[in-house]
Amino acid sequence: MNKGDSDLMAHSLEKAGLRRASGEETADIVVFNTCSVRAHAEERALARIRSARSKGQALIVVTGCMAQRLGKRLLAQGYADLVVGPYQSPRLGEILSSGGGARAYLSQDHRDFAPRTDEAAAGRRDELPFHKWVTITHGCENYCSYCIVPYVRGRLISFPSEAILRHIRQCVEGGATEITLLGQNVNQYGMDSGDIPFHRLLALAAETPGLLRVNFLTSHPMDFRDDIVRVIADHGNISRSVHLPLQSGSDRVLALMNRKYTLERYASIIAHLERTLPDHAVSTDLIVGFPGETEDDYELTLEAVRRFRFDEAFMYAYSPREGTPSFAMEEGIGRERKLERLQNLIDLQRAISREKLLARVDRAEEIIVEGPSKKSPDEYRGRTYLNHPAVLPAGPADVGRKVSVIIKKLRGSTLYGERSA
Numbered sequence: 380m381n382k383g384d385s386d387l388m389a390h391s392l393e394k395a396g397l398r399r400a401s402g403e404e405t406a407d408i409v410v411f412n413t414c415s416v417r418a419h420a421e422e423r424a425l426a427r428i429r430s431a432r433s434k435g436q437a438l439i440v441v442t443g444c445m446a447q448r449l450g451k452r453l454l455a456q457g458y459a460d461l462v463v464g465p466y467q468s469p470r471l472g473e474i475l476s477s478g479g480g481a482r483a484y485l486s487q488d489h490r491d492f493a494p495r496t497d498e499a500a501a502g503r504r505d506e507l508p509f510h511k512w513v514t515i516t517h518g519c520e521n522y523c524s525y526c527i528v529p530y531v532r533g534r535l536i537s538f539p540s541e542a543i544l545r546h547i548r549q550c551v552e553g554g555a556t557e558i559t560l561l562g563q564n565v566n567q568y569g570m571d572s573g574d575i576p577f578h579r580l581l582a583l584a585a586e587t588p589g590l591l592r593v594n595f596l597t598s599h600p601m602d603f604r605d606d607i608v609r610v611i612a613d614h615g616n617i618s619r620s621v622h623l624p625l626q627s628g629s630d631r632v633l634a635l636m637n638r639k640y641t642l643e644r645y646a647s648i649i650a651h652l653e654r655t656l657p658d659h660a661v662s663t664d665l666i667v668g669f670p671g672e673t674e675d676d677y678e679l680t681l682e683a684v685r686r687f688r689f690d691e692a693f694m695y696a697y698s699p700r701e702g703t704p705s706f707a708m709e710e711g712i713g714r715e716r717k718l719e720r721l722q723n724l725i726d727l728q729r730a731i732s733r734e735k736l737l738a739r740v741d742r743a744e745e746i747i748v749e750g751p752s753k754k755s756p757d758e759y760r761g762r763t764y765l766n767h768p769a770v771l772p773a774g775p776a777d778v779g780r781k782v783s784v785i786i787k788k789l790r791g792s793t794l795y796g797e798r799s800a
């Protein structure tokens with residue numbers, strides 16, 4: 380989400396006549412687009428901001444969720460010259476060039492919400508010129524008990540489908556071959572505005588001529604309906620990798636997390652994916668050590684990981700976020716035990732991820748080439764339609780194109796392929 384927001388801010392700054400500096404040292408304005416999802420992310424951002432402040436005279440702008448949450452404090456402590464929350468950041472260029480004197484732009488009023496599907500943004504050449512992040516919703520109203528997002532990003536706002544689809548067409552005309560539809564919970568698209576439902580938007584996006592791949596992030600199991608799977612099955616250019624955060628294998632902990640689904644509901648989605656999409660991948664997010672998680676609850680998470688055999692998982696030890704309901708809940712275990720639980724889980728999942736990657740060896744895959752690999756000038760990196768990282772022989776002309784390969788080996792967690800006819 381922050382990559383998508385950074386993209387829009389960069390566009391807004393360029394539109395206001397600013398140019399990209401070669402680095403922090405030569406910049407007149409340094410923008411920190413921050414994340415608040417974990418305390419660690421904020422701590423790291425703060426260290427970077429402090430360091431920039433101590434180095435030079437540049438104007439320091441802090442944007443994103445940390446600006447929304449702690450902006451006034453950052454101004455008072457002298458770390459930032461301007462703070463701009465996620466509602467306002469797409470018009471950062473306008474704010475800077477207005478010279479209006481205000482130092483905090485933190486309103487969460489819907490009327491202040493700047494258009495996020497700026498048509499002109501389509502033609503910009505980004506770090507990955509063939510790939511565009513396309514934000515379809517802003518905010519979230521699910522209020523998972525550990526999550527700060529609804530408080531810093533505000534209520535769900537779905538952007539009009541017509542504008543999104545027009546934007547996608549313009550992205551493709553500007554050279555994009557791959558897009559990622561973005562939202563905190565894309566499955567709730569249109570529920571606030573009465574626009575078309577997510578599966579229709581996904582189908583229409585995938586039907587844009589010239590688009591080689593469509594990804595979407597993130598799905599909430601509570602709203603992940605069968606018709607989404609049907610749309611994926613009907614469109615060969617939709618990624619076969621579904622990110623479906625489980626968070627815990629225990630219904631009791633899921634209820635404490637306010638996730639609004641049970642393990643069996645999650646299992647029924649996985650079963651439907653298996654029936655409908657013979658070749659697909661599922662990635663997930665898992666939290667261990669949530670307040671009140673017992674050894675039995677933790678075992679249920681391990682069992683769920685063995686049962687669902689995720690291709691990939693983002694695993695975290697619970698970290699309390701001030702301002703969320705779970706901040707007030709008593710943590711049942713100490714940090715050491717929490718980290719032990721996390722390590723066991725990581726070991727289990729790593730072994731499964733490796734087995735799943737090994738099963739791809741000798742298979743035909745289609746890869747969208749992203750750019751040169753770090754290790755060799757003759758090798759390029761990309762991702763398969765199951766979102767597995769892969770390396771293949773390719774050249775600059777292949778970037779953004781689909782290349783057919785046979786997977787020959789697995790090294791670390793990267794597949795290596797040879798081009799096939």
Ligand code: SF4
Pocket residue numbers: 519520521522523526527528529563564599
């Ligand atoms: S769905 Fe839950 S975890 Fe995801 S952004 Fe919304 S509140 Fe946070």
